[in-house]
Amino acid sequence: MIELSKAADLTAAEVGGKARMLGLAIRQGFSVPAGVVLLPGEPPDSVELERLLGPGPFAVRSSAPDEDGSDESQAGRYDTRLDVRTTGLAAVVDELGRIPLIVQALVAAKTAGVAFSLDPLTGDDSTCVIESVPGRGNALTDGEVTPATLRASLLTGRLRGSLAGSGLGQDEATAVIELVRAVAGWLGYPCDLEWAFDDERLWLLQARPVTAARWQPLPGQWTSANFRETMPGLVTPLSASITLGRVFPQALTEFLRDIGLEVPGRPVVEGRRCYGHAYWRVDEFKKTLLQLPGYIERSFDEGLGLVPGYHGQGERWSPAPATIRRVPKIVLAVWRQHRRILREAMAYQAGDAGRDRRWLAVAWADLADPELRTEFHGALRLHERTYRQSLRVSFMAEQLQELLRALLEQVGGRLDEPPRELLLMDGLGPLATGAAGRALEELAGQAADMAEEVLAAAETEALPDGLGTGLAALSQEFGYLADGDDELARPRWDEDPGTVLLLLKAAVRAAQAGPRAVPPEHARSRAEEERRVLRAAGPWTPVLRGVLGAAREYSRTREVLRVSATRANRILRRACLGLGGRWAELDLLDAPDDVFWLTLDEVLRALDDDLEGGDFKARVRMRREHARCFRNWEPPSALGAMPVRPSPVRGRTLTGIACSAGVAEGPVRILRSVAEIGDFEAGGILVVQSVNPGWAPAYLAASGLVTEQGGLLSHGSILARERSLPAVIAVGGVLERLRDGQLVRVDGTEGTVTVLS
Structure with a gap:
């Protein structure tokens, strides 16, 4: 027999998922009934069992290796026996003992139930749901009774509604709510748990991941596409409210109007945090894009990385009389905007170095309050202008790519082999976003004779002479980069030399392995493929040549403007930390980086000396604790009516x-x-x-x-x-x-x- 508290030291394959989870919960300090684990084929030792657990009765629960895992909880697939006496224990173990078993002291429950750290009917991440019944909870989990259902805020713990019929008093309900919040915060993913009250305390009987829920916490269809790349993992409220809530919807709606589409008075997209991650609403956007000649939903979805949940091509532009009449206007608007956006973007990008010199020289800690307010607003405006330029280039690049696909589809029927779109878009030359990689590759080449010293270095200062200086210079040159650069709370390279050292080590290993062979597919000339496709285009040749050239130009420029946006992110991050530092000095925040857990509206109101609306420290703690409940979980990439x-x-x-x-x-x-x-x-x-x-x-x-x-x-x-x-x-x-x-x-x-x- 293995004491349940020691199951945490073993694997799920050895003691089963449920036993290991309960062992970890005991180690974490939760009140779990005392128990032991019996391995398959192991007979119970009644004397030792009574010494550890008392005279009984006992609960005997299965603990299969795949039980309570992250893929499937397996709830209800395995057996539980209650009220097992010492005299009957051997027979129960013999019946169930093909897998590990947990034997626990049976809780004399007066009220019991289950609880979820999110609403399983909607996936709402702000709500925890509690179901309770009088006595033991097995009648509830077996579906034999209808429980009383309570809902509470996962953020504040505040109960929503009445306790009537729950069998719980206010203190008991609060204790269950706090247990749910504590378990979810410990595990870092949505969980459901079983609980019971006896005359003395609240017991945790089981905890497992929520693996089945209706992921529709918001109206419409939502996706994390694109933002999982630049805002991976948990997203702070400040970053989300600036980029998702403000700049992205405004820039996209403005772009669609500029290219001649009929757009409602409100933004066609909205963005927000859900499960602590970045999402944006896509269904209204798709409806608007149906006005674009050649629009195909599947092509749009695959361009974004969405997994279509439909068969065929999905919705597509329909050449009806009303839509055909709008084609000349839209095509002309797109072409005019194509030249204008490119011209404005390159002119704006030319000022990157000057903006860096001006803003990175600001000594935020030395500014008086009025100057700090003015400079913060300036950094925010700079970020919005830069992000707007970057987004407009990205939007145009995507529309040109869609148009290119539509043209290639027309031409494809005249070719023996379908057009190779990826090859046509290949060979764009050195990209701005790849400059740091090329610089690391060059530095790794210089380290060829001291590779072992580099790989053994624990910090930049331990690098051989010259190489450390080179890496420090590289860290400053590309100091605007980060692992998820649109998340303002993430340190940049110039703050985190350890990350750059790790990347140098990877580059050194790559250099040791020698150059990677270029696949034969890339050896085929892009120019040759372009000539092949254009020869088959017939009357479409001038249009196809122009669209292909524009699509390639925009793909290059998109990477240039991405660097501009990343530079602006660093500037705004410094401005936010300057503000957070001042508020920490004033005891409004515990630390400078707490500012990222406020929303933009809260920050702007506070800058206007409006500090009403509660304690910033309490708000930050509440939001950090809520985010902890999702830190170890990757939520669905699509929410709502969009199938996944x-x-x-x-x-x-x-x-x-x-x-x-x-x-x-x-x-x-x-x-x-x-x-x-x-x-x-x-x-x-x-x-x-x-x-x-x-x-x-x-x-x-x-x-x-x-x-x-x-x-x-x-x-x-x-x-x-x-x-x-x-x-x-x-x-x-x-x-x-x-x-x-x-x-x-x-x-x-x-x-x-x-x-x-």
Whole structure:
């Protein structure tokens, strides 16, 4: 027998998922009934059992290896026996003992039930749900009785509604609510738990992940596409309210009006945090895009990395008389905006260095309050202008890509082999977002004779002479980069030299392995493919040539403006920390970085000396605690009426979107943050959720790339094509389906990932 408290030291394969979870809960300080674990085939020792648990009665629960896991909770699939006496224990164990069993002292429950850290009917992340029944909870979990249902705020713990019929007093209900919040905060993912009150205390009987819920907490269809790349993981309220809530909707709505589409008076998209992550509403946007000639929903979805939940092409532009009459106006507006946006963007980008010099010289801590207010507003306006320029280039790049696909579809029927869109968009030249990777590659080449010293260095100061200086200079030159640069709370490279050292080590390992062979698919001339397609275009030749050239130009410019936006993020981050530092001095916040847990409206009101509305410290603590409830969880990429399907599996092959041509084989290396890149072995297959420009140097060591999310026009995808790195993107669930060390083949031409061993 294994004491339940010691099950935390063993694996789920040894003691089962439920026993290990309860062992961890005991170690965490939760009140869990005393118990032991019996391994399969192990007879109970009645004398020892009574010594540890008392004379009984006992509860005997299953604890299968796959029980209470993150993929499926297996709730209700295994057995529980209550009121088991010492004399009958051996028979019960003999009946159930094919898997590990938990034997616990039975709680003499006066009230019991289940609780969820989110609403399972809607997926609302601000609500916890409690179900209670008199006596034991097994009648509830077995579906034999109808429970009383209570709801409370997961953020504040405040009860919503009446306790009538619940069998709980106010203090008891509060205790259950606090237990739910504490367990969810400990685990870091949505959970459901079983609980019971006896005459003395509240007991935690079981805790497991919520694996089935209706993920529709908001009206409409929402996606995290694109923002998972630049705002991965948990997003702070300040970053979300600036980018998702303000700049993104305004810039997109303005762009659609400028290209001649009929747009309602309100923004066509909205963005917000949900489960602590970034989402934006996509259904109204798609309806507006139906006005665009050649619009095809599937093409739009795949460009963003959305997994279509429909068959065929989905909704598409219809050449009805009313829509045809608008075509000349829209085409003319798009072409005019194409030239204007490009001209304005390049003129704006030319001022990046000057803006950096001006704003990075600000000594925020030395400013008087009126100056601090003025400078913060200036940094905010700079960020909004820069982000607007970057977004307008991105939007135009996406529309031109859609138009290119529509033209290639027209031409494709005249060719023996379909047009190779990815090849036509290849060879864009050195991209601005890849500059840091190229600089690291050059520095790694200089370190060829001292590779072992570099790999052994624990900090920048330990690098050989000259190399440390070079890395410090590189960290300053690209100091605006971060792992998720639109999240203002994340440190930049110039604040975090350790991350840059890890990336240098990966580059050194790549240099030791020698140059990676360029796949034959990339050896084929892009110019040759362009000539082949244009010869077949007939009367469409001038239009196709113009659209292709514009699409390529915008893809390059998009990366240039992404760098501008990333620079502006650093400036605004410093402004926010300056403000947070001042408020920490005034005891409004506990620390400067607490400012990121306020919303923009709260910050602006406070700057206007309006500090009403509660204690900032309490608000920050509440929001941090709520975010902790989701820190170890990747929520669905789509919410609402948009179906979510995992990528298809054919035998041992996963299917995604072909992103960068070529085939690569190697061992899987799953990275969940750029901080894990330090021990990445050259030649491995890089498997990540998504890639932002701060990850680009990781491409140096990889032989192939697989992402769970992302679209063909994402920055990570474009960089993969620049480096001729075979890549498959939008492979749903790949982080759970693959494991480190597995040998896989990545086919970036066909869009498949095949498990070889």
